[in-house]
Amino acid sequence: MDKSNHVEINGDRFVHRLKELTDAEKQCLESQNMRIIPKLKAAKLEKDAKRHWDIFYKRNETKFFRDRHWTTREFQELINFDPDERIFYLELGCGVGNMIFPLVEEGFSNFYFYACDFSPRAVExxxxxKLYDDNRMKAFCADLTTDDLFDSVTENSVDLASLIFVLSAIDPTHWSHVATVAYKALKPGGMLLFRDYGRYDMAQLRFKAGHKISDNFYMRQDGTRSYYFTEEELLKLFMETGFEIIMNTYVQRRTVNFKEGIDVPRIFVQGKYRKPLEGKSISTCEG
Structure with missing residues (x-):
């Protein structure tokens, strides 16, 4: 990363330039082009996406992803509410609840949680x-590439929504629809909180030939998929959907496991996108 163009916030480094690749990293990306996934196989991956994620959760249960205790630090919007105010929160792509249950543990008693996922097994x-409570949350299956979310959530009813490491798993041809679903669910003035994989993240550079579907879009060994974003792509996507851009930037982190001797840099993209108040013009802020 360009060290002259960053700002530190709570231990995270926010940057506004794409990572400059070393010669070795450029070679890694070039080698991925030696064998691209055929179109027929790519189409089958799209068709079987739900099945692959269901198998993923069957294999890993609740043990794969860590609980996201960092969200209130990163997204102050979660805590900038009157504690007596009823807040409706929607997690788009909830997995096994790694975001909502830490919020429950932190005492967000004024929140009502909607939690949806593509995988029926994840929802189960x-x-x-043990923290699931029918009186203050509703978990259900929904495919964000369709409008079936609105069988469970009323349009213009949600104060906060999140897309945390979800959009990257969806074929780029569906992104516009997913962004529109989020937009329609939010109240005017409501906020969408976003984090996902950034371009040239360590995970992208580690893919071998035979895993690339298309530019910056890959198949993992288990059949699930992952895309690696630039901030410009996200800016364009959410602005065209109608959101005000409050934040849209790269964030640099490190994955550290002292026991296994792991210390590797990570690159994510992070955003805050607000649905305008009725009659309010769209403008951009940070990013």
């Missing part, structure tokens, strides 16, 4: 969690 794990 959410409902089995």
């Amino acid at each position: 794990f959410v409902k089995r969690n």
Whole structure:
């Protein structure tokens, strides 16, 4: 990263330039082009996406992803509410509840949680969690590439929504629809909180030939997929959907495991996108 163009916030480094690749990293990316996934196989991956994620959760249950205790630090919007105010929060792509249950543990008693996921098995794990409470949360299956979310959530009813490491798993041809679904669910003035994988993240550079579907879009060994974003792509996507851009930038982190001797840099993209108040013009802020 360009060290002259960053700002530190709570231990995270926010940057506004794409990572400059070393010669070795450029060679890694070039080698990925030696064998691209055929179109027929790519189409089958799209068709079987739900099945692959269901198998993923069958294999890993609730043990793969860590609980996201960092969200209130990163997204002050979660805590900038009157504690007596009823807040409706929607997690788009909830997995097994790694974001909502830490919020429950932190005492967000004024929140009502909607939690949806593509995988029926993931939703079932959410409902089995000891913190799940029918009186203050509703977990359900929804495909964000369709409008079936609105069978469970009323349009213009949500104060906050999140897309945390979700959009990258969806074929780029569907991104516009996913962004529109989020927009339609939010109240005017509501906020979408976003984090996902950034371009040239360590995970992208580690893919071998035979895993690349298309530019910056890859198949993992288990059949799930991952895309690696630039901030410009996200800016364009959410502005065209109608959001005000409050934040849209890269964030640099490190994955550290002292026991296994792991210390590697990570690159994510992070955003805050607000649905304008009725009659308010769209403007951009940070990013």
